[in-house]
Amino acid sequence: VQIAVLLYDRVTALDAIGPYEILSRLPGASLVFVGASAGPVRTDTGRLTLVAEASWDEVPAPDLVLVPGSPAAPTAPGELQDWLRSVDESTTWTASVCTGSLALAAAGLLTGRRATSHWLALPRLADFGAVPVSSRVVVDGKYATAAGVSAGLDLALDLAARIAGVEVAQTIQLAIEYDPEPPFSAGSPRTAPPAIVAALRARRHLVLDA
């Protein structure tokens, strides 16, 4: 199983690293971080550089492609969108975290498909022809999309079970001790205090450029 995790300028690190920490532990899996070219990629905070091991062109047929999100998800036509369409022709799974689903949808891969995204970006999925669903993880055919940032962990465990079986997924979950205990119930607009939801809506540029 070859797994390609996309990196691009201003990617949100946890969107990529959460799934990586799970999917890279699948027995027999080979995970590779890909970018426009091999080399350093700056993340959205300006505080972290990740390294792409290969260029898109060097990874033409991954079994699983995962597109992490960003405040500026790559939705414009171009080489990246071309690559996404090309690899999607032969993937077993095409996946995204957070606003990565906007990139998949803009490439025409989610047309008429149920999909999710960061809660602030969810309505935009419809602009690109997808059917927005407010769920942590949405699987429609071979298209698996996750909600914002940290939801990539839940998506990756779901995919790990589908690829390698429930016991393998549970073993990885135990290895990374994923037994979450958030100290607050503020992780979703459904559970966060209304004032917090309103404040973040007003400062949505922190999460999304537009």
Next chain:
Amino acid sequence: VQIAVLLYDRVTALDAIGPYEILSRLPGASLVFVGASAGPVRTDTGRLTLVAEASWDEVPAPDLVLVPGSPAAPTAPGELQDWLRSVDESTTWTASVCTGSLALAAAGLLTGRRATSHWLALPRLADFGAVPVSSRVVVDGKYATAAGVSAGLDLALDLAARIAGVEVAQTIQLAIEYDPEPPFSAGSPRTAPPAIVAALRARRHLVLDA
């Protein structure tokens, strides 16, 4: 608030990136990844390279230092241990994720302190003079330690609230949509199927070298 996140050879990426994704969003905070020298650092899977922005020597007095874990946490005497002891003299918070607590304990910083670690490594804390506590996050004075890998998210939200207030922490939690829904209840030895716990104990080299 200057936050230093330590990187070293074979670090577990999510141990560092989970807290980074939260702490880097604290208003007014400056987060820096530090290593033995500035430059690339290979993670434990061999599939990912992170980049240290500065050397330890360049960051002599962070307000918060965070030590992520690894299958080979740095517990041997040397420059890293010296730096940890030195910065600890002036930190407001000294923190760790996963087996990072073994490094803190080996540096003598957790002697007689309550602390936690990856569940497979917890007993080893006592070898270094700390008092092992089986909890997701343990705070004893200024020493904040987290359980395995993914527990760094819970630790960082806890610290964010202590540093900047509950509302700031909740806003960050909502921004990264940390509303976890693991598809299985296997994240802790208390909840995982006994066969899964036994299997991982038998293959503990996947998590810990020794």
